[in-house]
Amino acid sequence: MTAPSRAVDESAAADVDVVVIGAGLSGLTAAHRLRQFGARVAVFEAASRVGGRVASARVGGVHVDLGGTFVGPGQDRIVALADEVGVSRFPTYTAGQNVIRWRGQHRRYRGTVPPVGASLLDVGRVQLTLDRLARSVPCGDPASAPQAAQWDAESLGSWLRRSHASAAARDLIAIAGRTTWGCEPDEISFLHALHYIHQAGGLSAMLDTAGGAQEEHFVEGSHEIAVRLAAGLGDALRLDSPVRRVEAEGDEVRVSTDRETVRARTVIVAVPPSLRTRIEFSPALPPVQTQMSQRWPAGVLSKAYAVYDRPFWRDHDLSGQGVSDTGPAFITFDAGPAGPDAPGVLLGFIGGVYAREWDDLPLAERRARALSSFADLFGPKALDATGYIDQRWGAEPWVAGGPTAAPGPGAVVPYASALATPVGRVLWAGTETASRWTGFMDGAVRAGERAALQARALLSDPWTDDEQTGAL
Amino acid sequence: MTAPSRAVDESAAADVDVVVIGAGLSGLTAAHRLRQFGARVAVFEAASRVGGRVASARVGGVHVDLGGTFVGPGQDRIVALADEVGVSRFPTYTAGQNVIRWRGQHRRYRGTVPPVGASLLDVGRVQLTLDRLARSVPCGDPASAPQAAQWDAESLGSWLRRSHASAAARDLIAIAGRTTWGCEPDEISFLHALHYIHQAGGLSAMLDTAGGAQEEHFVEGSHEIAVRLAAGLGDALRLDSPVRRVEAEGDEVRVSTDRETVRARTVIVAVPPSLRTRIEFSPALPPVQTQMSQRWPAGVLSKAYAVYDRPFWRDHDLSGQGVSDTGPAFITFDAGPAGPDAPGVLLGFIGGVYAREWDDLPLAERRARALSSFADLFGPKALDATGYIDQRWGAEPWVAGGPTAAPGPGAVVPYASALATPVGRVLWAGTETASRWTGFMDGAVRAGERAALQARALLSDPWTDDEQTGAL
Numbered sequence: 001m002t003a004p005s006r007a008v009d010e011s012a013a014a015d016v017d018v019v020v021i022g023a024g025l026s027g028l029t030a031a032h033r034l035r036q037f038g039a040r041v042a043v044f045e046a047a048s049r050v051g052g053r054v055a056s057a058r059v060g061g062v063h064v065d066l067g068g069t070f071v072g073p074g075q076d077r078i079v080a081l082a083d084e085v086g087v088s089r090f091p092t093y094t095a096g097q098n099v100i101r102w103r104g105q106h107r108r109y110r111g112t113v114p115p116v117g118a119s120l121l122d123v124g125r126v127q128l129t130l131d132r133l134a135r136s137v138p139c140g141d142p143a144s145a146p147q148a149a150q151w152d153a154e155s156l157g158s159w160l161r162r163s164h165a166s167a168a169a170r171d172l173i174a175i176a177g178r179t180t181w182g183c184e185p186d187e188i189s190f191l192h193a194l195h196y197i198h199q200a201g202g203l204s205a206m207l208d209t210a211g212g213a214q215e216e217h218f219v220e221g222s223h224e225i226a227v228r229l230a231a232g233l234g235d236a237l238r239l240d241s242p243v244r245r246v247e248a249e250g251d252e253v254r255v256s257t258d259r260e261t262v263r264a265r266t267v268i269v270a271v272p273p274s275l276r277t278r279i280e281f282s283p284a285l286p287p288v289q290t291q292m293s294q295r296w297p298a299g300v301l302s303k304a305y306a307v308y309d310r311p312f313w314r315d316h317d318l319s320g321q322g323v324s325d326t327g328p329a330f331i332t333f334d335a336g337p338a339g340p341d342a343p344g345v346l347l348g349f350i351g352g353v354y355a356r357e358w359d360d361l362p363l364a365e366r367r368a369r370a371l372s373s374f375a376d377l378f379g380p381k382a383l384d385a386t387g388y389i390d391q392r393w394g395a396e397p398w399v400a401g402g403p404t405a406a407p408g409p410g411a412v413v414p415y416a417s418a419l420a421t422p423v424g425r426v427l428w429a430g431t432e433t434a435s436r437w438t439g440f441m442d443g444a445v446r447a448g449e450r451a452a453l454q455a456r457a458l459l460s461d462p463w464t465d466d467e468q469t470g471a472l
Numbered sequence: 473m474t475a476p477s478r479a480v481d482e483s484a485a486a487d488v489d490v491v492v493i494g495a496g497l498s499g500l501t502a503a504h505r506l507r508q509f510g511a512r513v514a515v516f517e518a519a520s521r522v523g524g525r526v527a528s529a530r531v532g533g534v535h536v537d538l539g540g541t542f543v544g545p546g547q548d549r550i551v552a553l554a555d556e557v558g559v560s561r562f563p564t565y566t567a568g569q570n571v572i573r574w575r576g577q578h579r580r581y582r583g584t585v586p587p588v589g590a591s592l593l594d595v596g597r598v599q600l601t602l603d604r605l606a607r608s609v610p611c612g613d614p615a616s617a618p619q620a621a622q623w624d625a626e627s628l629g630s631w632l633r634r635s636h637a638s639a640a641a642r643d644l645i646a647i648a649g650r651t652t653w654g655c656e657p658d659e660i661s662f663l664h665a666l667h668y669i670h671q672a673g674g675l676s677a678m679l680d681t682a683g684g685a686q687e688e689h690f691v692e693g694s695h696e697i698a699v700r701l702a703a704g705l706g707d708a709l710r711l712d713s714p715v716r717r718v719e720a721e722g723d724e725v726r727v728s729t730d731r732e733t734v735r736a737r738t739v740i741v742a743v744p745p746s747l748r749t750r751i752e753f754s755p756a757l758p759p760v761q762t763q764m765s766q767r768w769p770a771g772v773l774s775k776a777y778a779v780y781d782r783p784f785w786r787d788h789d790l791s792g793q794g795v796s797d798t799g800p801a802f803i804t805f806d807a808g809p810a811g812p813d814a815p816g817v818l819l820g821f822i823g824g825v826y827a828r829e830w831d832d833l834p835l836a837e838r839r840a841r842a843l844s845s846f847a848d849l850f851g852p853k854a855l856d857a858t859g860y861i862d863q864r865w866g867a868e869p870w871v872a873g874g875p876t877a878a879p880g881p882g883a884v885v886p887y888a889s890a891l892a893t894p895v896g897r898v899l900w901a902g903t904e905t906a907s908r909w910t911g912f913m914d915g916a917v918r919a920g921e922r923a924a925l926q927a928r929a930l931l932s933d934p935w936t937d938d939e940q941t942g943a944l
């Protein structure tokens with residue numbers, strides 16, 4: 001694609017039409033779509049790599065996703081984007097039975113909700129109630145829910161206690177919360193939890209493997225999507241380029257890194273909300289932005305992968321999916337590649353209270369504890385890993401945590417609207433700004449595409465005639 | 473004072489002994505004490521002025537403190553520092569009666585606790601309980617309180633409801649919380665609230681004027697302390713110099729701004745906790761630091777000052793102290809200068825839920841609403857101000873809020889220890905890191921003095937013999 005021809009007055013014309021800050025999935029998508037619209041784009045990424053909370057590695061000869069991994073029904077935009085760049089999907093392995101370690105007992109089960117004894121009915125009651133309340137929270141506008149003030153005033157944990165949820169129901173919800181938000185139930189606004197559940201289409205859609213958000217993953221890895229988008233951007237993408245200042249004046253925005261200043265007509269900030277204030281804005285952002293940014297912390301979630309000669313659990317009719325009421329790894333999946341002779345791969349999540357302790361350990365100790373969690377679920381063979389790797393998202397300076405934000409009580413009603421509301425020529429992207437599938441890769445793509453449309457609309461001198469090539 | 477003579481090898485020697493980042497009261501105090509110890513110091517301040525959350529202005533011919541204002545018994549370090557630089561104190565005006573607007577009624581009273589009808593006994597019960605629980609939270613180590621986990625799991629608001637506090641008690645505590653932390657009771661960890669109350673010597677010491685933390689203010693203004701400390705630093709202080717990177721290698725630390733890199737032997741970071749992550753650290757800070765920084769938000773508190781020809785309320789036996797159960801200004805003080813012919817000055821606090829709305833209004837509207845609050849308490853004469861100024865701390869990019877941090881439920885147990893624990897050669901100051909009078913100017917000074925002592929101890933090659941001139 002070539003930029004549309006236009007008369008250029010060097011003294012006044014912007015260097016590009018849009019600067020995108022952050023080359024995670026959301027920023028890359030925004031830039032990709034804008035180029036398809038015919039816009040001139042520059043993308044600045046602070047880190048040395050693209051992808052943000054999507055990353056990959058090879059271990060024991062196998063590719064693993066260190067960040068965002070799974071996709072499921074309804075996540076149409078990430079799937080469309082992957083199709084567009086030629087990254088393919090395959091089903092998460094789910095054959096056989098799941099396992100649970102609970103109160104010292106070891107049991108097998110099928111489906112999403114594990115058998116937790118007499119409390120199972122109560123777990124069902126809590127899930128139904130959460131789903132019902134969640135449906136009353138409008139997607140993208142949680143503050144307008146009829147009971148918004150009351151629900152924002154308390155945490156998910158406080159609501160569980162107030163609802164007399166059984167200990168088993170509370171512990172299961174805590175596990176779901178650690179995986180989903182990287183926090184404990186007492187840390188997160190109940191209103192935010194409900195909003196998130198509604199956005200994800202309900203608890204089952206959010207937590208299920210087959211039929212849910214963990215249904216498939218990518219053959220080439222999710223990070224390959226980012227890599228291919230970045231390749232398409234060519235030298236419009238600058239790595240190792242933290243943006244220091246965004247200065248808006250008249251109809252121009254100047255974006256400065258340590259090395260250069262680029263003039264643009266609008267800017268899309270596609271970084272996690274808690275990192276927005278690392279950039280100096282002139283004029284200063286309204287107080288509500290500064291306040292929101294301090295109250296929208298990234299969660300605490302880490303991932304551990306163990307590679308085995310073969311997926312030995314499958315021989316015992318086990319799916320590799322496990323749940324445990326102890327840590328550090330408390331949820332597992334079979335994340336191995338397809339194929340009869342492929343090695344076995346177990347993925348374990350370490351989040352919330354467990355991650356805080358585990359993250360600070362040296363690698364050998366983290367490995368030993370993660371493998372020990374796997375052995376608790378799948379037997380001593382799990383100790384004999386041929387490869388091991390983990391990713392502590394809290395240790396990434398330009399990401400600051402994962403998988404997504406976990407705002408606390410009182411933060412949602414006053415601040416949720418600041419997530420996506422443009423400030424003059426400053427537009428916002430990133431999965432936290434999505435009004436569907438926030439927190440997921442799909443939300444990142446949706447937010448990037450929405451920001452690209454906003455940028456196009458904002459420009460009073462439209463650069464597109466019939467040049468659009470993007471299928472938006 | 474001259475730096476101690478030493479052999480200098482330009483290729484290896486540090487440029488200074490200590491770099492201090494942030495020229496608020498805490499950083500300035502640290503630098504001041506270190507120079508008294510004979511150390512070579514450089515101080516980098518991101519903003520164009522010193523003082524951080526202490527600032528001043530003149531309005532209607534009168535000096536006003538836009539940030540930290542009052543001092544009281546037990547705040548020995550700020551008082552000692554003020555004495556040292558020749559800034560003097562005078563008592564806050566308290567003669568006469570206080571006023572309260574409550575449930576539409578207007579009443580006069582004496583003392584700290586306003587008459588809220590039949591609920592007064594319950595207010596006393598809640599205060600006694602809070603003081604008693606607070607004493608079980610060790611100062612500087614809240615996570616070691618016997619009930620730390622339980623208290624951190626809930627908010628102050630949730631505890632008030634669970635304790636069946638009356639509506640009046642809840643509303644009064646909300647008012648105290650807005651002034652103290654700039655947040656609503658549902659936003660703040662109950663453990664943090666208790667810890668803060670204990671550090672301040674109990675609710676009465678924290679909230680009282682005569683005999684409490686609002687007993688006196690400074691004749692020349694609190695900001696003058698910062699100005700005089702800065703003057704003493706001379707060209708060791710650089711304004712408009714945001715620090716971008718702190719790189720520790722071996723026994724050297726390199727601190728870089730956009731303009732220069734200074735080598736030092738240790739660095740004191742004296743910025744609010746939520747701003748720590750604006751600096752890139754190499755090696756990266758441990759995850760617990762990144763996580764804490766996202767969970768220790770600055771509160772939301774603004775101040776409005778109105779100046780009058782004379783303090784007309786004094787003519788009616790009123791102290792100028794008022795409390796209201798409506799906003800935007802919900803607490804007032806007579807902040808006028810001493811002297812029989814001096815003009816009158818009313819100070820109103822706008823915080824928490826009120827500040828979020830009020831902060832976004834244009835100046836004329838903020839003025840009208842603040843004066844209207846004053847008139848509700850002191851009559852229509854309060855509308856005839858000859859001067860008006862306000863300060864919205866959330867709009868200050870290098871401060872990000874005020875008066876101090878308001879961590880939410882679940883943040884204190886895992887993260888409080890990260891506030892002051894050194895990371896290698898990186899030391900921490902700022903009032904949030906104090907273990908006495910945190911959140912007050914006195915805490916800022918204490919933290920700065922503690923960090924100066926830590927810096928001195930950290931240096932394996934002590935530069936002091938008997939050169940200490942500081943009275944620490």
